[in-house]
Amino acid sequence: MDRLRIQKTRLGEWVAKLQESAAVYAPMERAGMRCFARLAEGAEPQLGYGNTDLPMKDVLFPQTECLVTWQRTPDGLQVTEVDTSEPTVILGARPCDVTGLNFLDRAFTLGGIEDPYYVRRRDKTTVIALVCPHPVPGCFGPSVGVNETSPEGADVVLTDVGNAYVVEVKNEKGQAAVGLGGEAFATASEEDLIAAREAGDTLLAELAEQAIAMDEPEARAKAFLDSPQWQQVWGRCLSCGICAFLCPTCHCFDICDQSCRGGGERIRCYDTCSSKIYTKQAGGHNARPTPKERLTQRIMHKFSYAPERLGLIGCVGCARCRRCPVDIDLQMELGAVAVE
Ligand code: SF4
Numbered sequence: 377m378d379r380l381r382i383q384k385t386r387l388g389e390w391v392a393k394l395q396e397s398a399a400v401y402a403p404m405e406r407a408g409m410r411c412f413a414r415l416a417e418g419a420e421p422q423l424g425y426g427n428t429d430l431p432m433k434d435v436l437f438p439q440t441e442c443l444v445t446w447q448r449t450p451d452g453l454q455v456t457e458v459d460t461s462e463p464t465v466i467l468g469a470r471p472c473d474v475t476g477l478n479f480l481d482r483a484f485t486l487g488g489i490e491d492p493y494y495v496r497r498r499d500k501t502t503v504i505a506l507v508c509p510h511p512v513p514g515c516f517g518p519s520v521g522v523n524e525t526s527p528e529g530a531d532v533v534l535t536d537v538g539n540a541y542v543v544e545v546k547n548e549k550g551q552a553a554v555g556l557g558g559e560a561f562a563t564a565s566e567e568d569l570i571a572a573r574e575a576g577d578t579l580l581a582e583l584a585e586q587a588i589a590m591d592e593p594e595a596r597a598k599a600f601l602d603s604p605q606w607q608q609v610w611g612r613c614l615s616c617g618i619c620a621f622l623c624p625t626c627h628c629f630d631i632c633d634q635s636c637r638g639g640g641e642r643i644r645c646y647d648t649c650s651s652k653i654y655t656k657q658a659g660g661h662n663a664r665p666t667p668k669e670r671l672t673q674r675i676m677h678k679f680s681y682a683p684e685r686l687g688l689i690g691c692v693g694c695a696r697c698r699r700c701p702v703d704i705d706l707q708m709e710l711g712a713v714a715v716e
C-alpha cells in the first residue's frame with residue numbers, strides 16, 4: 377500500500393471523524409498520571425509524551441471490570457452477562473505497548489479458549505501506533521524483539537516528520553480508519569518517505585545505545601537464578617506488585633463475587649504473582665511463601681514459559697518496571713549475568 381501523509385494541523389479533523397463512530401483513546405494526563413484515556417469531543421490527544429506512565433492494556437483489559445450481574449426475582453435468579461465492548465480506536469500507542477497487545481492477544485486465546493471480555497473489545501479496536509521520535513530513557517525494545525518502526529499488532533503506524541505524519545496502513549482495519557479522514561490525507565512525497573526512514577534510523581541508532589543483552593532469555597533467567605546476585609534481589613522485594621500492574625504483558629486477574637440485597641455482581645481485577653496470597657490455598661498452604669519463589673515465577677514466566685507457550689517473550693522493553701520502589705531491575709540483572 378502507498379504511504380500517506382497527514383498534516384499535524386489536520387489531525388484533529390481525522391480524530392473528530394473517528395469519534396463519530398468509535399470511542400477514541402489517546403495519551404492524556406489524569407490525576408498526575410499519563411495514561412490512555414477516552415478523548416472528549418474537541419480534546420487534543422497529547423502525542424508528545426515519551427510514553428505513558430500506565431500501559432495501554434487498560435483499554436482492553438481494565439484494572440477492574442464487572443463480568444456478570446445477578447438479581448433474585450419472583451421467577452428465580454436472573455443472571456446477565458455484562459458486555460461493555462464498543463467500537464474503539466487507540467491513537468498514539470507506542471511500539472512497545474502495541475507489541476504488548478500482541479502478547480495479550482495470544483495469552484487471552486491460548487489453547488483456543490477465548491476470554492470473551494478481552495476478545496470482544498479487541499475485535500472492535502483499531503490500533504494507530506506512533507513511532508517514538510526518540511527513545512524513552514531506559515527503553516530496550518529492540519533487545520526483546522520489538523519492531524520499533526512498524527510494530528506487529530498495529531493497524532496504522534504514524535511517523536513524525538516535523539509538521540506532518542507519514543502514515544503506514546497495515547491492513548483493512550487501518551484502511552477503514554484512514555478512509556474516514558478523507559481529504560485530510562494525501563499521498564506521501566519522496567521527501568516524506570526519506571524523512572520517515574531517517575527518523576526510524578535515528579531512533580534505532582539511539583536505542584542501540586540503551587540495548588541490553590537479551591539473547592537466550594531462558595538461559596539468562598536460569599543463570600541469574602543460580603547467581604550470587606539473586607539473593608540480593610529477592611531479599612529486598614516488597615511484593616508490592618507495581619512491576620506487574622505497570623507491565624504491558626502481565627495479565628493475571630482475580631475474580632470475586634459481591635452480593636447485596638438479593639443481587640450482586642462478579643468482578644475481576646488485576647492480580648499479580650508477586651502477591652503474598654496469590655498461591656495461598658484454603659487450607660493455609662502457600663506454594664510460594666516468600667519473594668524468592670514469587671520472583672522466580674515472574675522471571676521464568678516472562679523468559680521461559682511465555683516463549684514456550686505463546687512464542688513470545690513476556691517483556692517488551694518499556695522499562696516501566698524500573699519504578700520498583702526498591703530499584704529491582706530484573707532485565708539489567710539478566711543482561712549482566714554470564715551465560716555458559
Ligand atoms: S517486564 Fe518491565 S520492561 Fe518488560 S514489558 Fe514489563 S514493565 Fe516493561
Ligand code: SF4
Pocket residue numbers: 612613614615616617618619620650699700701702703704
Ligand atoms: S515492584 Fe519491585 S518490590 Fe514491588 S513486587 Fe515488583 S520487584 Fe518486588
